[in-house]
Amino acid sequence: MMTEIRYPFPEPPAPGAAIEIRPGLLWLRLPLPMALDHVNVYALADPEGWTLIDCGFYSPAMVAEWDKLLAGPLAARPVRRVLITHHHPDHIGMAGWFVARGAELMISRTAWLTARMLVLDEEARPTPEALAFWHRAGLSGAEIARRAGERPFNFADCVHPLPPGFTRLSEGQGLHLGGRDWQIRLGQGHAPDQVTLWSGDLVLGADQLLPSISPNIGVSVLEPEADPLAEWLASCTRLSGFASPGQLVLPGHKLPFTGLGLRLAQLIENHHSALGRLSDWLTEPRRAIECFQPLFRRSIGPREQGLALAETLAHLNYLYLRGQITRAADPEGVMLWQRSAPCDRAASER
Known part of the structure; x- marks a missing residue:
């Protein structure tokens, strides 16, 4: 190499x-x-x-x-x-x-x-x-309503x-x-x-x-x-x-x-470093839209939001499908993501 x-x-x-x-x-x-x-x-x-x-x-x-x-x-x-x-x-x-x-x-x-x-x-x-x-x-x-009309x-x-x-x-x-x-x-x-x-x-x-x-x-x-x-x-x-x-x-x-x-x-x-930062961020329930900072380590403007959200969901799905984080909908139907407890992660690896 x-x-x-x-x-x-x-x-x-x-x-x-x-x-x-x-x-x-x-x-x-x-x-x-x-x-x-x-x-x-x-x-x-x-x-x-x-x-x-x-x-x-x-x-x-x-x-x-x-x-x-x-x-x-x-x-x-x-x-x-x-x-x-x-x-x-x-x-x-x-x-x-x-x-x-x-x-x-x-x-x-x-x-x-x-x-x-x-x-x-x-x-x-x-x-x-x-x-x-x-x-x-x-x-x-408000953002969804704006997009819905365009x-x-x-x-x-x-x-x-x-x-x-x-x-x-x-x-x-x-x-x-x-x-x-x-x-x-x-x-x-x-x-x-x-x-x-x-x-x-x-x-x-x-x-x-x-x-x-x-x-x-x-x-x-x-x-x-x-x-x-x-x-x-x-x-x-x-x-x-x-x-x-x-x-x-x-x-x-x-x-x-x-x-x-x-x-x-x-x-x-x-990407493995980004996954680690994201997992550390999810010590409490977070919306996907709240996960930009640990992944990208900079502010995301309106023109970048679509690609940033797509990439964020890719990292969240990766952690979720491997049992490292959980997800659940809040009363409004918004998905909240959170790091799994150690016992949950151990069970997912067995």
Whole structure:
């Protein structure tokens, strides 16, 4: 395992430009209208055309960005394939746009099913299930009433309509792209069946393998009893078995890096530390919304609240499902979480 993380490419590509990581492998960067203000995209060259790895949000501004790239660093070849690592809008948003122009869509089955369902499920107002989810988490009545009157985020807002067919990517599958042989390894926790690609000293890590930030591990109204943190920790442990010195990881965000084994150990330890702080906080009953401080150790603003709540519930579910904390609804139906008594924890371990 490497003892440090290094960044061989310390500066990202300029807008409309690309950096050649290896012959026939380009790194491009697209803007995002959020705190995490970019997504990395990679292009692999074959004689018949480019394979894009992810493609950014769908919007008029992003179409303009792609028009510049297609007329600039990608002008030598057509885009023949779009390989999507996972279903989140900043990675899949433009995929349908490219498919409508003749590209093949390559994606895991679960990612395609999830994205296709979400892009077709357009909601004018939050569902009753969403309102109940927020109530159980402890949001105030005023905040829930405000949300109830607003149009929620919809995938259709920033994801181009997806085709009814795709090429499936599966665990262990081999691909030949960009003059290299790649093996697919699927990750879990941040997104179901997230594709990572491994080829000798190169790893296309998507959001499963990020260098300086941790991806959101969240529980949503779609699956409120889910345990994504356990899936995430298991994936980090499994993928660490494939890490080796000298691998260059090309992530979905931030900078390419080396030191993957160390980074995976850090990601695991960061969550175990957060779980310990959360358990210490729950010496008395707390609402989920009251658990931000021990987890994030900073104030959470309104724009961050949704992701923060999802991550908090992931950590609470993890502790609860292992008998380390209890939960019970108060008279108003708000869920209260509290650390288990020592005898309760011992019983859960037997």
